[in-house]
Amino acid sequence: MRIILQYILKILAKLVLLKYKPVVIGVTGSVGKTTTKEAIHTVLSKKYRVGKSLKNYNNELGLPLSILGFESPGKNIIAWIVLFTAVLKSLFKKDKFYPEILVLEMGIDRPGDMDYLNKITKANIGVVTNIGMSHMEYFGTIDRIKKEKSKLITNLEKKGLAVINYDNEKSREIIELSKERVVSFGLDKKADIRAEEVKIILDRENKDYTGMHFKIRYKGSVVPVFIKGFLGHHLIYSSMAAAVIGVELGMNLIEISEALQAFRSPRGRLRILEGVNNSTLIDDTYNSSPQSTQRALELMDGIEIEKSRKIVILGDMLELGEDSESEHRKIGNLVSRSKVDILVCIGDLSQNTYEGAVTKMGKDKCFYFQNKKESLNLLKDININNDIVLIKGSQGARMEKLVKILLKDRAKAKNLLVRQETEWQA
Numbered sequence: 001m002r003i004i005l006q007y008i009l010k011i012l013a014k015l016v017l018l019k020y021k022p023v024v025i026g027v028t029g030s031v032g033k034t035t036t037k038e039a040i041h042t043v044l045s046k047k048y049r050v051g052k053s054l055k056n057y058n059n060e061l062g063l064p065l066s067i068l069g070f071e072s073p074g075k076n077i078i079a080w081i082v083l084f085t086a087v088l089k090s091l092f093k094k095d096k097f098y099p100e101i102l103v104l105e106m107g108i109d110r111p112g113d114m115d116y117l118n119k120i121t122k123a124n125i126g127v128v129t130n131i132g133m134s135h136m137e138y139f140g141t142i143d144r145i146k147k148e149k150s151k152l153i154t155n156l157e158k159k160g161l162a163v164i165n166y167d168n169e170k171s172r173e174i175i176e177l178s179k180e181r182v183v184s185f186g187l188d189k190k191a192d193i194r195a196e197e198v199k200i201i202l203d204r205e206n207k208d209y210t211g212m213h214f215k216i217r218y219k220g221s222v223v224p225v226f227i228k229g230f231l232g233h234h235l236i237y238s239s240m241a242a243a244v245i246g247v248e249l250g251m252n253l254i255e256i257s258e259a260l261q262a263f264r265s266p267r268g269r270l271r272i273l274e275g276v277n278n279s280t281l282i283d284d285t286y287n288s289s290p291q292s293t294q295r296a297l298e299l300m301d302g303i304e305i306e307k308s309r310k311i312v313i314l315g316d317m318l319e320l321g322e323d324s325e326s327e328h329r330k331i332g333n334l335v336s337r338s339k340v341d342i343l344v345c346i347g348d349l350s351q352n353t354y355e356g357a358v359t360k361m362g363k364d365k366c367f368y369f370q371n372k373k374e375s376l377n378l379l380k381d382i383n384i385n386n387d388i389v390l391i392k393g394s395q396g397a398r399m400e401k402l403v404k405i406l407l408k409d410r411a412k413a414k415n416l417l418v419r420q421e422t423e424w425q426a
Contacts, residue, residue, distance in 0.1 A: 012087050013064035023101045024121050028149045029129025031292045032234050033105045034266050036129050039238035040103045043246045046259040051099030058107035110138045114151040126152045127163045127241050131170035132291035137321040150174045163244050166191035185240035193218040195236045200302045216243050223253040225260050232270035268418035274408040277385040284392040285399040286418050288317045290327045301339050309341040315393020316347035325352045332356020372402050
């Protein structure tokens, strides 16, 4: 049944694209796809009618559904019939509200996934956020991941544009594979568009000043950018990718800077939340990988607040295959060399994180628990009060449940945290 549904959605999506001919922007990468999609959508929406991937719809079912503009009806047969009827109607009678531009996440889990997505649509503009160790369980090596993701770039439409992260070694290698024009972005001076004078500011007294402050330099012009209320270098990279595409589609840097003021990081991606006892939570629970965990720890090191401890709570990083044990140990070692005051590791795999950190940090600052429930007594004992607390883990670790416990107002969890839909609450 799934195969039949997949085929029908593919055909309908191709027909809709053929009729409406939107500019298609494909976004791929091991981390940062959703944040980059949101940044591009925020910028382009200032001038154009823009559609985007719904939720994290980025696979063989999610991509065509996003093109069609519908969420999945799940097992509701009547809802599927309504969906198909609406799509067929739009094919015979033009929908004046259909997007001029589509910003689509194109994710991969296994070899061959990008081939299938490219058969649904070839992008006019392709963005590679980075190449890292996500889905190693199915690919085995980073080079195989790079090969699969690079297919987005090698299959761009004629006169297309490749927008590629220059700072990431493996994504930088894709530049030479592109048959179309390439614009690179990053902090490196060799990048075509780059960010400068980056400041990470967490100001509890003046929350309007909290956020990422930086400047974007492109084609001889420089503009300041302020992303209010959110932290993380991933926001800078997403903003630069959005800036490239904005300029490409006729916007100037001032317009782009103004548009980015409305940019909001998606749930579970280094979001700042108010925690219990005047603590500040940094919620990074959407997913986890060695690369994204390292970035989150670098963010913690960059935050300077007096009389506050830095507490890091890490769940398992999944789908790392045979590298799982060693990568968890590396993260533990990284924490032990950082400015973190207390490390709490939760989950079977995270025992390796604990072992990688405890020798240097000591058992009075480093703790391990098999599950979240076991950790609750410790969290009471360490008396979180006026502290900075980073919580991170893979989707399967469900670390957002711990964030909910530590929220100042748990009643707001549904509007603040990831995976609060009914299907996730079972």
